[in-house]
Amino acid sequence: METFLRPTGSKEEIYKETLKQLHSLLAEESDVVANMANTTSLLKLNFGSYSWVGFYLMKNGRLVLGPFQGKPACVSIEVGKGVCGTAVSLKKTLIVEDVTRFPGHIVCDPSSRSEIVVPIFVQGEVVGVLDVDSEERANFDEIDEHYLGQVAGMIADMFDSASGSRKEPE
DSSP states (O other), X not given: OOXXXXXXXXXXXXXXXXXXXXXXXXXXXXXXXXXXXXXXHHHHHHOTTEEEEEEEEEETTEEEEEEEESSOOOSEXXXXXXXXHHHXXXXXXXEESOGGGSTTOOOSOXXXXXXXXXXXXXXXXXXXXXXXXXXXXXXXXXXXXXXXXXXXXXXXXXXXXXXXXXXXXX
């Protein structure tokens, strides 16, 4: 396995290098859970302002906690509730500059100040979300939305496109 060093430069340069690292990392494994785990680890490593990085996956009509890096988190979130559930119901990425001002924000970590949630689509349906928190207000912008959207797309490619369900470990 390759050793990954934390890239430097502008936010966009760090994302570009992170995507290269991620392509290399994901090419070595086909298991989606293992790849989500390594994805969260790499993003947390490369972006010091990220306090929490994780995935929630749709199960029985709710978002259920998947692989993550950071403090313990909410295990289950209803669609339409909090930032993650709202992103699912709207089927779009949400950037929240100040989570204390988001109606219905679910407080898993009281030190979190901003958040971005990127839906993961398979055959037009949301199968999960990539959720990233920061202890800094207004930490996320269009650059994050663009590149984290690419990360979510890479994970979506690992889902079984024929049935729209996750490839389960054997």
